[in-house]
Amino acid sequence: MSRQDRPHEDFFPIRGYDHVEFYVGNARQAAHFYDKSFGFKPVAKMGQETGCRTRASYVMQQGNVRLVLTCALTPDDEVARHCALHGDGVKVIGIEVADCDQAMRELKTRGATILQPATAAEDEFGTLKTGVIKYAGDTVFKFVERGSYRGPFAPGYKPLNVSGAGGVGLAAVDHIVTNVYLGEMDYWARWYEQMMGFGQLKHFTDDDISTEYSALMSKVMENGAGKLKFPINEPAEGRRKSQIDEYLEWYNGPGVQHVAMNTKDICATVRELRKREIDFLRVPDTYYEDLRDRIGKIDEDYDELQELGILVDRDEDGYLLQIFTQPVQDRPTLFYEVIERHGCRGFGQGNFKALFVSLEREQARRGNL
Numbered sequence: 001m002s003r004q005d006r007p008h009e010d011f012f013p014i015r016g017y018d019h020v021e022f023y024v025g026n027a028r029q030a031a032h033f034y035d036k037s038f039g040f041k042p043v044a045k046m047g048q049e050t051g052c053r054t055r056a057s058y059v060m061q062q063g064n065v066r067l068v069l070t071c072a073l074t075p076d077d078e079v080a081r082h083c084a085l086h087g088d089g090v091k092v093i094g095i096e097v098a099d100c101d102q103a104m105r106e107l108k109t110r111g112a113t114i115l116q117p118a119t120a121a122e123d124e125f126g127t128l129k130t131g132v133i134k135y136a137g138d139t140v141f142k143f144v145e146r147g148s149y150r151g152p153f154a155p156g157y158k159p160l161n162v163s164g165a166g167g168v169g170l171a172a173v174d175h176i177v178t179n180v181y182l183g184e185m186d187y188w189a190r191w192y193e194q195m196m197g198f199g200q201l202k203h204f205t206d207d208d209i210s211t212e213y214s215a216l217m218s219k220v221m222e223n224g225a226g227k228l229k230f231p232i233n234e235p236a237e238g239r240r241k242s243q244i245d246e247y248l249e250w251y252n253g254p255g256v257q258h259v260a261m262n263t264k265d266i267c268a269t270v271r272e273l274r275k276r277e278i279d280f281l282r283v284p285d286t287y288y289e290d291l292r293d294r295i296g297k298i299d300e301d302y303d304e305l306q307e308l309g310i311l312v313d314r315d316e317d318g319y320l321l322q323i324f325t326q327p328v329q330d331r332p333t334l335f336y337e338v339i340e341r342h343g344c345r346g347f348g349q350g351n352f353k354a355l356f357v358s359l360e361r362e363q364a365r366r367g368n369l
């Protein structure tokens with residue numbers, strides 16, 4: 001079911017995704033992984049050498065995607081508690097706004113839980129303003145105004161001058177998906193409408209997304225200009241434990257399930273990621289048997305897509321190519337999606353069934369089905 005009309009304007013101007021911050025057990029090693037395997041260049045760092053005694057953070061950049069990897073240096077820091085409970089995972093979804101004061105004022109008026117009101121920080125690169133609100137579980141949204149800031153990320157960070165392993169073509173964040181408990185999806189969909197002024201782009205029921213064993217429901221929320229897309233998943237009653245239940249069990253609560261990133265050449269990106277030993281979810285080869293008939297003419301070579309394990313879906317606006325990584329930590333929680341869009345604004349609904357069969361095979365292997 002698609003939304004019929006384009007949404008209203010945002011009630012505070014949103015420029016786009018700013019960054020995604022992870023709380024991890026060992027930021028130095030995570031930075032190495034994101035550099036060597038995913039092609040993110042380390043551009044800034046905060047830690048003991050910059051005067052921070054409690055945390056270390058690395059800012060990693062590729063295209064317009066900016067990841068921040070933060071770990072605790074002391075046992076009683078909030079980051080350490082977060083990691084003990086959730087494992088490595090997303091703590092902060094950063095949104096760039098034109099005016100942080102205005103955004104925070106609007107959010108407060110609408111009833112958002114303010115964790116940090118609009119606050120200015122300064123260094124030799126200028127002034128950065130941020131404000132933070134509570135989101136699902138322990139996850140937060142941070143609103144960042146960087147119009148008067150020229151530094152690599154934020155005050156407190158020093159620029160890094162390292163070359164890194166080189167990018168793989170990841171260009172921008174496409175969407176960020178949250179898993180919530182059964183019965184909470186509608187609450188959070190309304191939350192996006194009321195607090196953030198977002199509209200509903202799509203609604204998938206368990207009829208759309210189910211296999212013999214497991215099912216889930218999903219609503220996709222997006223901001224007025226369509227720059228930000230946040231699907232929300234909740235488990236549906238199935239015969240066995242769904243992939244969402246597995247996530248909630250191991251993450252110990254709601255949180256970010258996957259971050260999808262755009263590329264302009266998914267074959268080149270995936271080929272390079274495979275060379276760098278990123279593991280992807282593999283659908284059965286039977287998936288490709290009737291794909292040509294189902295999808296029709298596309299720019300890419302079907303044999304190459306099959307070789308790389310890339311999936312294709314089409315809707316009335318065009319087609320998309322997508323692939324999903326295996327979880328990137330030992331807990332079966334966060335993973336990534338690489339996506340290339342050719343007009344299509346969907347999320348690969350036609351691939352859900354094939355994907356879930358593969359996912360369940362992995363779940364069974366972990367003893368979680």
Ligand code: FE2
Nearest residue numbers: 177260337347
């Ligand atoms: Fe996705």
